[in-house]
Amino acid sequence: MSDSDTPGKPRRSTQSYGKLDKDGFIHRSWMKNQGLPDHVFDGRPVIGICNTWSELTPCNSGLRELAEYVKRGVWEAGGLPLEFPAMSLGETQMRPTAMLFRNLLAMEVEESIRGNPIDGVVLLGGCDKTTPAQIMGAASVNLPTMVVSSGPMLNGKFRGQDIGSGTDVWKYSEAVRAGLMSIDDFIAAESGMSRSRGVCMTMGTASTVSSLTEAMGLSLPLNGTLPAVDARRQALAHLTGRRIVELVKQDVRLADILTREALENAIVVNAAIGGSTNAVVHLLAIAGRLGIELALDDFDRLSRDIPLLVDLMPSGRFLMEDFHYAGGLPAVMARIKDRLHTDAVTVSGVALGDQIADAQCYNDDIIRTLDNPVNPDSGIWVLKGNLCPKGAIIKPNAATPALLEHTGRAVVFESIEDYKARIDDPDLDVDEHSVLVLKGCGPKGYPGMPEVGNMALPKKLLEKGVRDMLRISDARMSGTAFGSVILHVAPESSAGGPLAVVRDGDEIAFSGKNRSLSLRISDAELAQRLAEWQDSRPESEYTRGYAKLYIDTVLQADQGVDLDFLRGASGDQVDRESH
Numbered sequence: 202m203s204d205s206d207t208p209g210k211p212r213r214s215t216q217s218y219g220k221l222d223k224d225g226f227i228h229r230s231w232m233k234n235q236g237l238p239d240h241v242f243d244g245r246p247v248i249g250i251c252n253t254w255s256e257l258t259p260c261n262s263g264l265r266e267l268a269e270y271v272k273r274g275v276w277e278a279g280g281l282p283l284e285f286p287a288m289s290l291g292e293t294q295m296r297p298t299a300m301l302f303r304n305l306l307a308m309e310v311e312e313s314i315r316g317n318p319i320d321g322v323v324l325l326g327g328c329d330k331t332t333p334a335q336i337m338g339a340a341s342v343n344l345p346t347m348v349v350s351s352g353p354m355l356n357g358k359f360r361g362q363d364i365g366s367g368t369d370v371w372k373y374s375e376a377v378r379a380g381l382m383s384i385d386d387f388i389a390a391e392s393g394m395s396r397s398r399g400v401c402m403t404m405g406t407a408s409t410v411s412s413l414t415e416a417m418g419l420s421l422p423l424n425g426t427l428p429a430v431d432a433r434r435q436a437l438a439h440l441t442g443r444r445i446v447e448l449v450k451q452d453v454r455l456a457d458i459l460t461r462e463a464l465e466n467a468i469v470v471n472a473a474i475g476g477s478t479n480a481v482v483h484l485l486a487i488a489g490r491l492g493i494e495l496a497l498d499d500f501d502r503l504s505r506d507i508p509l510l511v512d513l514m515p516s517g518r519f520l521m522e523d524f525h526y527a528g529g530l531p532a533v534m535a536r537i538k539d540r541l542h543t544d545a546v547t548v549s550g551v552a553l554g555d556q557i558a559d560a561q562c563y564n565d566d567i568i569r570t571l572d573n574p575v576n577p578d579s580g581i582w583v584l585k586g587n588l589c590p591k592g593a594i595i596k597p598n599a600a601t602p603a604l605l606e607h608t609g610r611a612v613v614f615e616s617i618e619d620y621k622a623r624i625d626d627p628d629l630d631v632d633e634h635s636v637l638v639l640k641g642c643g644p645k646g647y648p649g650m651p652e653v654g655n656m657a658l659p660k661k662l663l664e665k666g667v668r669d670m671l672r673i674s675d676a677r678m679s680g681t682a683f684g685s686v687i688l689h690v691a692p693e694s695s696a697g698g699p700l701a702v703v704r705d706g707d708e709i710a711f712s713g714k715n716r717s718l719s720l721r722i723s724d725a726e727l728a729q730r731l732a733e734w735q736d737s738r739p740e741s742e743y744t745r746g747y748a749k750l751y752i753d754t755v756l757q758a759d760q761g762v763d764l765d766f767l768r769g770a771s772g773d774q775v776d777r778e779s780h
C-alpha cells in the first residue's frame with residue numbers, strides 16, 4: 202500500500218494504516234469518525250500539522266486559520282493532513298517565564314511526532330519560545346519538517362508615530378517613572394502597539410527566530426517577514442502544505458537541511474539583522490539535539506565583522522512591515538552572500554544561493570548597503586573572564602558605545618525581589634558609573650532564566666537624565682530590549698558560579714574590545730569566597746512536577762539551557778503496537 206522511497210522500511214503511516222489486521226482496523230476505524238473515507242488510507246503521505254495556536258498566546262492566535270491553508274496544500278498534493286495541538290507558550294502571559302517551559306513543549310512535540318503515524322510535519326509557531334521548542338522536538342525525531350510562522354503584527358501606531366513591540370514599552374515605562382509621560386498616554390500607547398494578530402513587530406526574538414528559520418532553509422522564502430495578516434502568508438502556508446508532501450516522497454529529513462552550515466548561516470544572518478540574544482540559547486539547544494558541535498565561541502567568531510544591515514528596532518529605527526516591503530530576508534542574505542554557505546540545501550529544493558540570486562532590495566534606508574551599514578560590527582560578543590568562566594554575552598548594537606569599555610563599582614542585588622525592593626531607594630549607594638549586578642536569575646535560580654537582565658535604572662538616576670548603565674546578570678533579556686547589558690553569565694549564581702560571590706563595592710572591569718569581564722579581586726580571595734559560598738536563597742517553592750525535573754537537569758546557558766537528557770535524538774521508529 203505504500204509508495205515509500207525509503208528502502209527497507211515502509212512509511213510510518215503505512216506501518217499503521219496499511220495493515221489489514223486488528224491493528225490496522227484500530228488505527229483506521231477511529232480516524233474514520235472524522236469523516237475520512239477508505240481511500241485516504243491508500244499509502245499517501247500523512248502530514249502532521251503541529252499547532253501552537255492559543256488565545257493565551259496572542260502572537261499565535263492566527264495559526265488556527267493558517268493551518269487550514271496548510272491543509273489545502275497537503276490535500277492538493279495528494280497527502281492526508283492531520284492537525285494536532287501542542288502546548289502554547291505566551292511570552293507576555295506566563296509566569297515565572299515562558300522559557301521555563303520551552304523544553305516541556307519540546308518534549309511534547311517530540312513525543313507527539315514520534316508516537317503518531319505521520320510521515321512529515323509542519324510546525325506552526327511564532328511567539329518567542331514556541332518555534333525553537335518545536336524545532337528542538339522535531340530534530341530529535343528527524344522526519345521531513347517545515348515551519349510556518351505566525352508572522353509579525355502590523356506596525357504599532359501612537360499619535361501619528363510608528364511604535365515598536367517591547368522596545369517602546371521599556372522607553373515609555375522609564376518615561377512614566379521619570380515623570381515625562383502620563384498614565385493616560387501610557388494606556389493609549391498600549392492599545393496602539395498591538396493592533397493586529399501576529400508576533401512582536403520589532404526584531405525581537407520571534408522575528409529573529411522566524412528569520413533564522415528561513416535562513417536555515419527550514420521554511421519557504423519570506424516566511425520570516427511576511428506580516429501575519431498579509432494574504433500572501435496564507436498562500437505561503439498553502440505552498441508549504443504542497444511542498445511537505447514532496448519532501449516526504451523524496452525522504453528529505455530535517456537533519457538533511459539543518460546542518461552545521463545551516464546553523465552557521467543563522468549566526469551570520471543574526472548579526473546582519475540585529476537579532477535577539479535569545480538566538481544563542483535556542484541555536485545551541487537545537488544543535489545539541491542534532492549532535493552538532495556548536496559552541497558559544499562560534500557566535501563571536503562567525504559574527505565578527507558582519508555589519509548590521511537591517512535598521513530595525515531595537516537596534517535601529519524601522520519595523521518588520523517596513524523590512525518585508527523593503528525585500529525581506531532574501532535581500533539581506535544577497536548582500537552578505539560571501540559570508541554564507543550558499544550551497545546549503547533548503548526545503549524548497551533549491552540551494553540557498555540560488556534562492557537569493559534574484560533578490561531585490563527596494564529600500565536602502567531599511568536594508569542598508571555594505572558601505573553604509575547601521576553599524577559596521579554587529580552580532581553577539583562572547584565574554585570570558587573570572588566572573589564568567591563559561592562565558593557571558595552582550596549585544597553591542599543594543600549598548601551605549603561609551604559603556605563597551607567600562608570599569609565600575611558593583612551594586613549587588615541578591616534576587617529579583619531584592620532588586621525590586623531597593624532599586625528606587627533614594628539612599629541606594631549608586632551613581633551612573635556603578636555596575637548593577639543581579640543574581641539568582643539563571644536557568645536554575647529563577648527558575649527558567651527570565652528576561653529581566655535589562656533591569657530598569659534607579660529612579661533617582663533616571664530623574665538626573667541617565668539613560669543607560671552597565672548591567673550584569675545570569676538572566677536573559679527580551680529581544681525587543683536595549684541597553685548595555687551583559688547576559689547569560691555562566692555558570693549562574695545559583696549553581697555557585699563566581700557571580701554568586703560578587704559583593705557591593707567590588708570593582709568590575711569590562712572590555713568589549715578584549716571580550717573580557719573580570720572581578721578585580723585576587724585569585725586567592727575569589728577561591729576563598731567560592732569555597733565559603735552557600736546558597737542562601739529561601740527554600741525553592743519548585744519542589745515537584747516539571748519545574749523540579751527542570752531545575753535538577755537543566756544545562757547552563759553556554760549549552761543552550763536544554764535538559765541534559767534531551768540532547769540527542771530518539772529517531773522515528775517505534776516498533777511496538779498500542780494494542
Ligand code: FES
Binds near residue numbers: 329
Ligand atoms: Fe509573543 Fe513578542 S510576545 S512574539
Ligand code: MG
Binds near residue numbers: 292329406
Ligand atoms: Mg521575549
